[in-house]
Amino acid sequence: MHRLIAKTLLCVLFASAAALCKDVTIHGFVTAIKSPTSFEIDDYKVTRDQTVSLDLEKQQTDNSLDAFKPEDIRIGTELEIKGDYDEGSGELKARSIKVFSYDTLTAKRTALLEKLPSLTKNDAGWSGVIYADGQRIRVTPATAVSLKPNLAERKKSVKDKNSEGAKLTPDSLNLDTFVSYEGVRQPDGSIRAQKVEFQHAEVSNSEARMRRRFAPTVIEPDYANFEPGELKMRWATFKIIPDHEAQDYISRLGNSLIPAHQRDLPDGDPLKIPFKFFLVDKKSFNAASYPNGVVIVHSGVFDVLENEAQLAFVLSHEISHAVEKHVWFQHQYLWNELIALRAGGAFIPYGGSFVADLLATGIRSQYSRSLENQADRVGLEWMLAAGYDIREAPQSWKAVSRQKGDSATNPFWCSHDNNTTRRSYLMSELRNNYADVDYSNLKMDTDEFHRVANLVKEAESGKKPERAKAGE
Structure with a gap:
């Protein structure tokens, strides 16, 4: 009799536990991280078994993430996770994880300058920090930096045969300047720029x-x-x-x-x-x-x-x-x-x-x-x-x-x-x-x-x- 009661209680407990867990798919950005196998996305406490591999979805032209590893997951990494979610504890045990690189791990964007950049140049190249796009964009001597003339400047250059074209100097930038940049997200949240191109804003006829x-x-x-x-x-x-x-x-x-x-x-x-x-x-x-x-x-x-x-x-x-x-x-x-x-x-x-x-x-x-x-x-x-x-x-x-x-x-x-x-x-x-x-x-x-x-x-x-x- 006692064995029957015990078995019944166990069945009820297992059934209750199964009812608390449900199959979910979430898509979001890592908001806190304890380890490569334990992190959070908003209110979801995600755990990943070592056997669960990462599926990296990247742009075809992006070769900077070939060696992406679980240790590279950091705050801001965009993930899609499928797994079993316990509503009571908020724990999500991942069965599969897809990592998205577009616009998060790598960036290719255009934005207005928020502050005048602090850039210096020597024989090796440009160095400094650009504040734009709500980001810290780090420029190193390895960064390709240029100033692209806008439409009005190109027309003026054609008319003025003696014009030397657009040359980048710290004084040539203002807060009506767009910056197009490409780079890779760093552990501190900044972006290490591979390419930076400035262009003065204008309003074309179109x-x-x-x-x-x-x-x-x-x-x-x-x-x-x-x-x-x-x-x-x-x-x-x-x-x-x-x-x-x-x-x-x-x-x-x-x-x-x-x-x-x-x-x-x-x-x-x-x-x-x-x-x-x-x-x-x-x-x-x-x-x-x-x-x-x-x-x-x-x-x-x-x-x-x-x-x-x-x-x-x-x-x-x-x-x-x-x-x-x-x-x-x-x-x-x-x-x-x-x-x-x-x-x-x-x-x-x-x-x-x-x-x-x-x-x-x-x-x-x-x-x-x-x-x-x-x-x-x-x-x-x-x-x-x-x-x-x-x-x-x-x-x-x-x-x-x-x-x-x-x-x-x-x-x-x-x-x-x-x-x-x-x-x-x-x-x-x-x-x-x-x-x-x-x-x-x-x-x-x-x-x-x-x-x-x-x-x-x-x-x-x-x-x-x-x-x-x-x-x-």
């Missing part, structure tokens, strides 16, 4: 036309009668929340996050982006920016975000898209890639141009994800410069998960990562690049954020605010 195509048509709200306004953005139409205090709050907060150099450019400067912020009646958690500086914030963000610092991150992320000229660069990049794919379409078996279209979609998604990550990195810089607690950036995605949950992401086809992936990416950036930040005087929240959140809820319901009634 880019100016693109900005004009996104010119908004605005009908202002009737604030006195609580009637929403209308915002037309080419293919989309939005209702503007008819609350003056809420609109003013979004505009003030947004303008405080614009990088100082961009904000201080004179109005007639072609590089000046005339930012305009709109709070629209849309229940989804979303925000969007356009190349001409129009930033649209959905009212639904106030249903999810918990404090002003989290909202500051959302806005700084969107501002970064515009300042870094993501729409324009994406247009150029995809146009060149699409031409190459379509030109080779006849040589692609089982599909021809159809396969080329599918591949173009995949490239678009991968490139878009890279730009989203850059907007996160640069957004952290502007958020910190405005005095906000950057630890709330990953917490904003925690808040989204609590409300919306996480959804699986295919890193090839999706242009936005899921919440766990984006949260863990931000956490790894904080630990790699902001370990020395003093958080004691940084802002997290204000009473105004919560007051505006309540006003937005009233506006969504069509209820006229009490303060408006008092003035009737």
Whole structure:
């Protein structure tokens, strides 16, 4: 009898343990590491048996990672892990691990300078550190460094036959300079550059036309009668929340996050982006920016975000898209890639141009994800410069998960990562690049954020605010 009871209890225990563990696949960035076999991705405590090998997915032209070993896993390494997850303990026992090198272990990016670089040159070459892209880019004598003339400079050089062309000197760089760099991530989180190319920013005629195509048509709200306004953005139409205090709050907060150099450019400067912020009646958690500086914030963000610092991150992320000229660069990049794919379409078996279209979609998604990550990195810089607690950036995605949950992401086809992936990416950036930040005087929240959140809820319901009634 006792044996029967014991067997029954054992069966119940094993069944309970099996029920607690479930088969999961997660995609994210290492946020803490104890050893090559024990590390964390956000809230997941990952363990890897020595028999589980690493599957490295790298670019065909990338030969710098041929000797990648488990010991090379560090904070910021991008992984996809399949395994058994214990919800009670948070432990994930890995059965397979895929390592992604694109844009994490190796980097090939373009970004505006955040500070004037500290570079020196001797007979061996250039040395120093470049601060751009939310990164520390280390230049050594082995780095190929150059200054590429922009379109206007090339035209001027053609006209002026005596011109010697673009020469790189420390004085030739300013904060309106883009840097394109290629390099490999180092253990301290910095990037050792193999190639660096500077180019002065400009607005070409084609880019100016693109900005004009996104010119908004605005009908202002009737604030006195609580009637929403209308915002037309080419293919989309939005209702503007008819609350003056809420609109003013979004505009003030947004303008405080614009990088100082961009904000201080004179109005007639072609590089000046005339930012305009709109709070629209849309229940989804979303925000969007356009190349001409129009930033649209959905009212639904106030249903999810918990404090002003989290909202500051959302806005700084969107501002970064515009300042870094993501729409324009994406247009150029995809146009060149699409031409190459379509030109080779006849040589692609089982599909021809159809396969080329599918591949173009995949490239678009991968490139878009890279730009989203850059907007996160640069957004952290502007958020910190405005005095906000950057630890709330990953917490904003925690808040989204609590409300919306996480959804699986295919890193090839999706242009936005899921919440766990984006949260863990931000956490790894904080630990790699902001370990020395003093958080004691940084802002997290204000009473105004919560007051505006309540006003937005009233506006969504069509209820006229009490303060408006008092003035009737």
